[in-house]
Amino acid sequence: MTIGQRIKNRRIELNLSVDEVAERLNKNRATIYRYEKDDIKELPITVLEPLAKVLETTPADLMGWESTPNEKAGEIMNHSKEFEFPLNIRSAARDLMDLSDSDQELAINMIHSLAKKGRKANED
Known part of the structure; x- marks a missing residue:
């Protein structure tokens, strides 16, 4: 990941606009985009x-x-082989880490919901 990507990702994580960052640094927005x-x-x-x-x-x-x-x-996921997770689970976990916090929460809730549905079906 480049410094520019880290700057942008962090700005987005904090819900800051380019204009807000520019104002706080006393720079113009074009400069922030260049960073x-x-x-x-x-x-x-x-x-x-x-x-x-x-x-x-x-x-x-x-x-x-x-x-x-x-x-x-x-x-941590790279070391998950120690726990013998299947490759598709390790891959899905890596993909999960690329999501925003709200999308991670949504995906995890969906997994829990599907697991609950599966357990209930097994009980019947």
């Missing part, structure tokens, strides 16, 4: 630190030097 599209290859520390503060994270996280929660979850 998110990796048009600016090396962000100066004078931009990186305030940007990290606006995005409620660390400069190291934005640069990809620290694991994000989704990366940590991916690492």
Whole structure:
């Protein structure tokens, strides 16, 4: 994942618009879009630190030097072979981690609902 992708993902996670980030950094919206599209290859520390503060994270996280929660979850899934989960379950879990929080919740609720339906059918 690039720094631009991490910036955009974090902004979206916080439900911030490009305009809100631009205003807080005293930049114009085009500059923020350039950051998110990796048009600016090396962000100066004078931009990186305030940007990290606006995005409620660390400069190291934005640069990809620290694991994000989704990366940590991916690492856990990579170790899931120890638990002998079938490949399709591991793949579905990885896909689940790519969803927004609300879509993750929806998918998990659907799985619970289907499992409950299956248990009930087995009881009958």
